[in-house]
Amino acid sequence: MLPQIVESANSLILHQYDFSNFAEKARLMMGFKGLTWRAVEIPPIAPKPKLTPLTGGYRRTPVLQDGADVWCDTKLIARELERRVPQPTFYPPSTSGAADAIAWWAEQQFMRPTALYVSGINADHMPEGLHADRAKLHGLPMPSIEAVRKAAFRNLQLVRPQVRWIADMLADGRRYLLGDVPCIADFATYHVVWFFRGRHIDCREVLNPYPRLLAWRDRMAEVGHGNRIDIDADEALAEACAATPATPRPSQPQEGDPRPGQRARVRASDNAKDWIEGEVHFIDADEIALLHENDEVGQVAVHFPRLGYDWRPMS
Incomplete structure (x- = not known):
């Protein structure tokens, strides 16, 4: 609903x-x-x-x-x-603690390698100046496009096991990460999964081996943006x-x-x-x-x- x-x-x-x-x-x-x-x-x-x-x-x-x-x-x-x-509520009492811990993992550990992978695959198609801006934000020198592409594949090896963790949470057929209703863990994890759309080159094939993860992703997308x-x-x-x-x-x-x-x-x-x-x-x-x-x-x-x-x- x-x-x-x-x-x-x-x-x-x-x-x-x-x-x-x-x-x-x-x-x-x-x-x-x-x-x-x-x-x-x-x-x-x-x-x-x-x-x-x-x-x-x-x-x-x-x-x-x-x-x-x-x-x-x-x-x-x-x-x-x-x-x-x-x-x-974003914070059902039944998921208290676990939901915040999963949300922290998703945004502090899962997000960064995902961003490097997706933006690296799409290195030639990102907005002008984005790579330089993000490098400056992290206190790093401006990378070459080739270096950004190489970083993508290094980070893919960090992305894949974490995608599998999400799939494992859903393996018993539950509708959301911690049960039958969404909580803050779902919102914090979903937006990282949403990022696999890329901007020009689609990176969602990383998710394709996991049909229950894909179904969860689609349920979250159906929430919509309100008005x-x-x-x-x-x-x-x-x-x-x-x-x-x-x-x-x-x-x-x-x-x-x-x-x-x-x-x-x-x-x-x-x-x-x-x-x-x-x-x-x-x-x-x-x-x-x-x-x-x-x-x-x-x-x-x-x-x-x-x-x-x-x-x-x-x-």
């Missing part, structure tokens, strides 16, 4: 580009919640002049906006959507400029955390070079939000997950 469009969230704006697999995860989560939402198409490579004013410099895709609040990373976007629209409305980036910037950050929930700082009102800086802990700085607006064990100001949009609250991100208090 496909989700019905039962909840309007016209205030939500997803900054994304259509071939981003992480954006596909967010789009599918919107569909699962039955949302009406707006989309801004952003560049796949830097600079991103109509995104970074909203994020304090964070450049990854996608980000979710509601007025002067912006949520970074699909892990946190999922939590925010769940808070707003609790049902249907998407495309808008211009200037409209999103204007909304941020006209708004003020929402009053935060009560903070629950952990030992050693900065307190609301103190200044701190945050960045992704894997390979990000640039810190996002601001005053702590909200903090608990799962999330930290910083108030950031700039001339284009005024003050915004930029929200980050704690897991996978590094933070430092500032004097």
Whole structure:
């Protein structure tokens, strides 16, 4: 049964580009919640002049906006959507713990070799400047097209056993990875599998030996994207400029955390070079939000997950 469009969230704006697999995860989560939402198409490579004013410099895709609040990373976007629209849930109690662990594996271990394989096979067909942009993001020198192709086949050997793990989870005939209903593990794994479509050369033959995996993939695709409305980036910037950050929930700082009102800086802990700085607006064990100001949009609250991100208090 496909989700019905039962909840309007016209205030939500997803900054994304259509071939981003992480954006596909967010789009599918919107569909699962039955949302009406707006989309801004952003560049796949830097600079991103109509995104970074909203994020304090964070450049990854996608980000979710509601007025002067912006949520970074699909892990946190999922939590925010769940808070707003609790049902249907990404987090059934019966899959608690296992679902988050599988989601972390999919995005931290399965995604990277898959991206290198698919983009390497399609090395001649990727957007101009993409290879250089991603190499810079990871602190690596610009690779040759031949080096990118060779990396594809090295990473294929890492991809195949992990594809088999997914197939093994589905081998008993279950409809989703952890049972009869989808959970966050399905969304986090599906968007990596979705990426096998490639851009020009299709890479889905890696999945073909596993008919139950293919059937699961098709069930996830049927969730759809809800009701998407495309808008211009200037409209999103204007909304941020006209708004003020929402009053935060009560903070629950952990030992050693900065307190609301103190200044701190945050960045992704894997390979990000640039810190996002601001005053702590909200903090608990799962999330930290910083108030950031700039001339284009005024003050915004930029929200980050704690897991996978590094933070430092500032004097």
